[in-house]
Amino acid sequence: MTRTESNDNGAFMGSKGIRRSHQKSRGGCSFCKRRRIKCDERKPSCTNCVKRSLWCSLNTTPSPASTPEHAAQATTVFEPLPGNQATEEFDESAFTLVVQDLQLFHHFCSITSTTFGPTPHVQQFWSITVAQMSFSHPFLLRAILAIGGLHMNHLRQTSSEASGWYKTKATAHWQAAVRLATPRLAAIDAESCDPLFIFAMLSCLQTFALGPQPGNFLLFTDDSGMEWPIFFRGLRTVAEASVLFGMTEPARPLAFMYGIAKLNLETLPRDEPVTSWGTALRNLRQIMMNEVSGEEERAVYQDALYRLRAGFAAVFGDSDTVRGANSQVVFAWLYHVSEDFVGRLQARQNLALVFFAYFAVLIKQIDGVWMIKGWPDHLIAGIYHTLVPATRLWIRWPMERIGWFPPPYITLCDATDGLDMNASSTEPPFLGKPTLTHLQNTIAENFGGSTAASLGSHQFSLDDCPDLTSKIAVVTGGSEGTGYGVTHTLLKHNIAKLYILSVSKEVVEGAQDAIAKDLGTEKANRTKWFQCDMSDWKRVKEVAEAIKNDADRLDILVNNAGRGIMSFELTDYGVDRHMALNHMGHVVLTSHLLPLIKETAEKGNVVRIVNQASNAHQAAPSDVKFESLEELNKDLGPNGQYGRSKLANILYARYFARKVTQNGHPNVLMNATHPGFVSTKMSKEDIFEPYPLGGYAMAVGMEPFKKSQWEGAVSAVFAATAIKESGQYICPPAIPEAGNKLAQDEKLADQLMELTRKIITEKTRSQSVDKGCPMDDLVLH
Structure with missing residues (x-):
């Protein structure tokens, strides 16, 4: 047998007893060379590559x-090759x-x-x-x-x-x-x-x-x-x-x-198990009950929820550990859910999208399958950005289970201008521009519970509060909610004296009893209470004067008290109550405490003022001008009224930084803060005033998603005890953010403060004859 015959036929047939010759070659494919195995150099693909379904480098x-x-x-x-084509031209x-x-x-x-x-x-x-x-x-x-x-x-x-x-x-x-x-x-x-x-x-x-x-x-x-x-x-x-x-x-x-599983609805227990998914589905049911009123509509969602619950039971059982995740079970809900529900989902109805987000959690349990990878995150992102912003909190649990959070520059800022996307996360977090990592942490910590605990890096916690021996503080609304979290933390870290300004004596006594129980009677006795409604500017001035007469220094002022998301209402001065209390009352307080504050700073101390603002400032109307009282007294709705007052809190801090901190008083700092979504009286009780029915979604349905008063106090405590800058907007845990475009408008801040001065002086002067409280001595800087 010649070498040619061997090469043409031997590879397929071979002759028993005849040893085939082999000519060494360096022309083998790249795969065979890497493996150091013999390559038969067949074209277009060698035998080894064909066996392994690889692309052969010999295929030119x-x-x-x-x-x-x-x-x-x-x-x-x-x-098939026609005729004798196989024996003719190849x-x-x-x-x-x-x-x-x-x-x-x-x-x-x-x-x-x-x-x-x-x-x-x-x-x-x-x-x-x-x-x-x-x-x-x-x-x-x-x-x-x-x-x-x-x-x-x-x-x-x-x-x-x-x-x-x-x-x-x-x-x-x-x-x-x-x-x-x-x-x-x-x-x-x-x-x-x-x-x-x-x-x-x-x-x-x-x-x-x-x-x-x-x-x-x-x-x-x-x-x-x-x-x-x-x-x-x-x-x-x-x-x-x-x-x-x-x-x-x-x-x-x-x-x-592979037939889609039939969900066993008959054997489902009446109540969800005591698991995280059981709690989440109970919250989802509450949202559904609050949002859907018609019987026919509710029946569609009730059926979808019941089948969704059966799907979770099949996958998780009575625990939070996956026990039966496979495509047959996971896709059963989507297979069996009614066409009426699918139609609502295709129409992008908010509640249907929320249900779909919960279904995405089931898909997440099989994302080890090659074709499912990336889909859970893609679905939850699409749902989040399709939902009306006010309903996005409804999918907090699915977001947490899937491990997806929205990009911060979409959620908290209108633009990413000025962000250093390449900055190292090991750099000092409060010098220069915020990094993307810092903002991602801020996004996650807008919620409470395990979401905040799962973050990779934190800039500040309540335990990081420095020792406050010999210092004196004032906290408005310091007897409950986030304000109590601030008060408790300052006392825990040895503040010498703390003035609480609030309305209810009963509430403040309860707070003092709680402090005595937690920190001891001696710490509780360091507090002094002034009854004060921050919308009563006359009383605010009286309290400020009393504090100046009682204290020889003031190191911390936390302007925390506020009116939440409630209906439009005028004060006795004839001013929108949200602006009168949340903003103007604190301007009056700060103005009359400013001499003591400057005196403390001139002795080498750093004085920190905190305005409790909120990401709700984004709800302020885009055409806000702060040009007249008539504009302020226009009913914007509960969210608009509240959002505008929170915008004012941020603008005041930035105005103060320019006019005071940067104008001869570098040790007097004022910053605005955002506490996050916190469980407070505002979100549990006050919300029912403007929304008797819908308030249940905020008060009950969202309760598991809220931060505690301790978590909500983190950004304020940081701004009150550790920050070294002024005019910042600090979000949890301690991250400077830009806020929206209105919150960065210096001209708008100037207009706000000029209108504030004008309204306060005019409204108090008109009552000076019988009330004796002119505000001609109001000092803004």
């Missing part, structure tokens, strides 16, 4: 996607296409099929039964090649050799599969029902295998194109047809292994 044929004619050839599958490019398609088919049968289930029985069904069925149904064959191609693309995403070719090939096969299957779906018969059911299932998997696509969130999109729900919901139609015609023997395992 241009990518099928590189030219239009090649792209067209790429969709040709296993076409078309290497045509043969390459056939081998590449065989590669996809082989990969699906040998590798992809093993990802569809954990048992050999399941894998054998997909690798053998479905593969054999595809030979009689070209649309199913094309679908198999498409899924195999997408899986190969997934495995080679980090390889430059793949270059997206597998995805291009898979797309061509899938488009052909859809064209072939669509007319058959409209006329299902006994012969086609089984392969069509498998095809419908593969069509759902194909959407996931493509990976998250911008604007596509499975059951709702940014445009009108939604193929996935058509195929997924069509599974029921095809499944019913399979039952009608009777499943064939080969396909019966599919009904057992």
Whole structure:
């Protein structure tokens, strides 16, 4: 036998007893060279690469996607060679296409099929039964090649050799599969029902295998194109047809292994278990009861909630540990939920989107499957940005379970101008511009509970408060809520004296008793209470004068007292109560304490003033001017009134920094703070005044999502004891933020303070005859 004969025939046939010669070569493929194994150098792909479904470096044929004619050839599958073409001219490019398609088919049968289930029985069904069925149904064959191609693309995403070719090939096969299957779906018969059911299932998997696509969130999109729900919901139609015609023997395992699970609603206990998911679903039910009034509408959501609860019970059982997460169970809710609910979800109704967010938590439990990776985060992000901002808190629990939080520059700032995206997180957090890492921590800590505890880095905690021996503080509203958290912390760290300004004697006595119990009677006795309604400017001035006469210094002033989200109301001065109390009352207090504050600072001490603001400042109208009393007394609604007063708190701090700190008094600092979403009287009781029904969502439904009074006090305590800058807006735990554009407008701040001075002096002067309290001595800086 000659060497030529050996090379041409020996590799396939071989002759017993004859040793084939081998000529050493350095031309093997890159894979064989790396593995240091023998390469037979077959083209277009060596045997080793074909066995392993790898792209062989010996394949020099241009990518099928590189030219239009090649792209067209790429969709040709296993076409038989006509006549004696095999013995005539050999078309290497045509043969390459056939081998590449065989590669996809082989990969699906040998590798992809093993990802569809954990048992050999399941894998054998997909690798053998479905593969054999595809030979009689070209649309199913094309679908198999498409899924195999997408899986190969997934495995080679980090390889430059793949270059997206597998995805291009898979797309061509899938488009052909859809064209072939669509007319058959409209006329299902006994012969086609089984392969069509498998095809419908593969069509759902194909959407996931493509990976998250911008604007596509499975059951709702940014445009009108939604193929996935058509195929997924069509599974029921095809499944019913399979039952009608009777499943064939080969396909019966599919009904057992891959038929969507029937949720066992009858065995569900009446109440949710005492687990985090049980608590979350109870809160979801409360939101539903508050938001939905019509019986028909409520029935739609009640059914969806009941089935969702069954899904969580199947996946988690009576604990928070996953016990039965598989695609059959996870997708059961979406399979069985009513068309009425799906219609509401496709219409992007807020409550339906919230339900869908909870479903995304179930999907998260199977994101170890290659085609599911990235989808839970993609879905929750799409839901978050589609929801009306006021309802985004409703998906706090799904966000936490999935581990996704919105980008901070979308949530807390109108723009990212000035952010140092490359700054190291190890740099001092309060010098220069805030980093993206700092802002991400701020976003997460707007909520309480395990969300805040899960953050990777913190800039400040209440335990970081320095020793305050010999210092004196004033805290308005310091007997309850966040104000009590500040008061308690300052006393714990040895403040010498603390003045509390509040309305209720009963509440302050309760606070003093609690302090005595926690910190001792001696610490409780360091507090002194002044009864004071901050909207009564005459009384505010009297209290300020009393403090100046009683104290020889003032190191900390926390302007915390405030009117929450409540209806429009005028004070006795004829001024909007939100502005009169939240802003102007504290301007009066600060103004009359300013001489003592400056005196303390001139002795080498740093005096810190804190204005308790809020991210709700973004609810202020965009056209606010602060030009007249008539403008202030315009009813903006509960959120608008509150938001405008919180905007004023921030603008006052920035005005003060320019006029006082930077104008000869560098040791007198004023900053505004945001406490986060805190469980206080405002959010539990006062909210019912403007919203008798909807208040339940805030007071009850949102209660598990709120921060405690201790968590809410962190940013204020930092600003009162540690910050070294002035004019900042500090968010939890201790991070400077820009606020919205209005909060950065110096001209608007000047207009606010000029209007503040004008209103206070004019309104108090008109009452000076009988009340004796002119404010001509009001000092703003």
